[in-house]
Amino acid sequence: MGKFINIDFYVDGLHASANPHVVGLPALTGIDGFVHTLERQFGFCTSSWSIAYRRFDMDGAHLRIANYEVGSNNSKSPSTPSTILDKRTASLEGVLIIEVNDDDGNIGKLVDSLIDGIEGFRFCGGTFMLGNESITAWETVTDSLKAVGKCSRKPHFFMEDMTHILNQAPEGLSKLDWLMDLIARPKNYDPENPQLAYECESLGYLTPVVKGYQLLETPRERQNTRFDLPHAYAESVIGLARMRSLPSVLAFVNQYQETPVIFWVNDTDDSQGNLLWDVRSISIEL
């Protein structure tokens, strides 16, 4: 088991529609890409990562503060046009926990170099900046999670993999219909649909998330590719995640002596014919 690095961060200008079918939180593929970039740039090796969201805001349309000037209607005095974003971008705050293989015992140096150099990296299209808690290293995942709880600004929501329940659709419901039921939040207990309300309450807050790519063809040489690499067209795979709050995570850890499936790692699978590259969840034993 490696050591855990907590990176308290915020991101501005995040790309809010990383996938054409899911808008909102960044794709897990994007976060995994960011972690992989860190691996390459800072020369370390990760086993898994987890992310805890503290704040997520979509930049709304018709921002009237940034570049807006009163009197812009006056044609004689041209002014800066107002910004219209239409929810293309978002801002995000949270903690990224990376499990690092620390065979050499150089984690202190790694943390120092990360603090010096991590700011300004691209995170899912946005600019990655360090938060107040900066970067800290921990021996165990329990310490790491407790450290998240001690961050000055709460709350935090971890992403727990619940994609498997998409395959448990009731009879008569397609996978998409079942997804619609799952991500709807019951406002009140509905006596006409008691089961649905009960299910949703017990499953917690579910949200769709982009978790991988399925290749649509065998990779091959193509013209006009940016790198001299095999190229393939692909489509995104949409999964389901539960937003598990920090107290819930800690309670789970205490009860089962392992983490809920909030840690992620990328993997490939070509057993079905086409290559599936996705970010899969793993559980870490204490």
Added chain:
Amino acid sequence: MKRIAQALQDKEAVSGLFILKDKEKVKSKFKESFGLVYSGRVTSIHVESDDELIGLTHYMLKLALGMDCQLTDALKAPKIEPDAATFTKFLKVVNSFTTHAAKTLYGSAPSRRFVARVQEQIDGITSADAKDCRPLYFSGNAADSMFKYFWTTDFVWNGRRTCMAELIAKEDPVVMSALSEWTFKHGQVEAMVEQARFGIEKYLPDHAYRKQVLLPVYNDNDDPEYLAVTPIPSIALADSIGKAQQRFRNRHVVMQSNGKEFTPFYIPGADKGNSLKFGGTKPQNINDFASSVGGYFPVLFSRIPRIPMAQGVSERAAKGWSLIDLSPKTNPEAIMVDRHVGHRNQIDSYSIAVNAFVEMSFMPILEYADVIQEAYDKGVENAKSEGKVIESGEFDLPLPKTWDGLKGLTLALLSEDRLTEAQVEKYTKAYVAGVQEFVMRYSKMTEMARSIFIEVVSQYLRNWRNPIRRHYG
């Protein structure tokens, strides 16, 4: 062009069918040029079996007449050998460019179609789950790629391989004469030349890369090897999401007692359905995909849970800052945290909000304390003169004496000076006392007094927030 006109009037061979939209300009122009008779809204023009002519005619219709036309493959679509660099290859792209076929979910965009076999046994939602419409149907970044292919598809012209962008940019005499013959507005040809040059600059080889992401695939030694992947959207899946959204509403809609339809679910971020219609009147501001499907496309919405509001806080108060929502306990803490723990250049959003709140709400009240008091008195007098009853002494602004603490804190925050512990404590106590007193007095006000107060304060807030009015009256 004479050849085209002749061919258009010839009705011997038929290989393509053009359906033209009903436009007065087109009608008159075609009547002048070819003497064709129009009947009804749709007219078909039969042309000779020459791909070059079909395409060139189509191209000219688009460019010269500025109209949309749609090629139906009712008869026979021209077959193009993949290796043959012919003029028809370009023209086929022109066809798909001009049809705007990707704007409808079921449209046909033959050049841009990408058909693949997707695996169904997979964890998660893919286009394999889009079973209620035509599956395995993808269209790429239609608006962008169509424009790109429009200019860059190569073909043979006078025995040399070239593309239309190059021909127009280099002002090839044949093309230019054809254009000048077919264009009617002054400057249109020049605009086309400019566009062609821009197209060359933007899309020709150095910039013609497909958008890609690199996926690390680990080998046996745990060294990453990379795959270049271009994700493409599935129009079928987008359509299926929209239909599932509608089915969801149909399944769960409840008729209220007053006859209105009501969906008994709390939908994060959306009023209707558990997914959004993403887009708007300016879809080009969203992305090219929104443009290509005509503005709106249904998406799933992904976000973190909202933190539940405290009970008793009104909806209006939850949307913005409100005076009565002040918690005397938390706000000074936030200010102190920002002062002593946070980095000066990394103020978090909460501190910014608190600062902004203090700056925007309280400073003007302090600044205009006398004026507000005066205006309030006047408002009360007016209300009394209109016969409205306001008890005397129900509202007395606790300004500015008890708010010295807040003023000190605010000024210290805005300046670069660092406060001592004793100063912070003193100011905080005064601030809390001031706020508590204010909240107490506010809670005792009648509704009439509150409305007058809010009106007066908001008027001065408006003035205060406008720097021009603030400084120049």
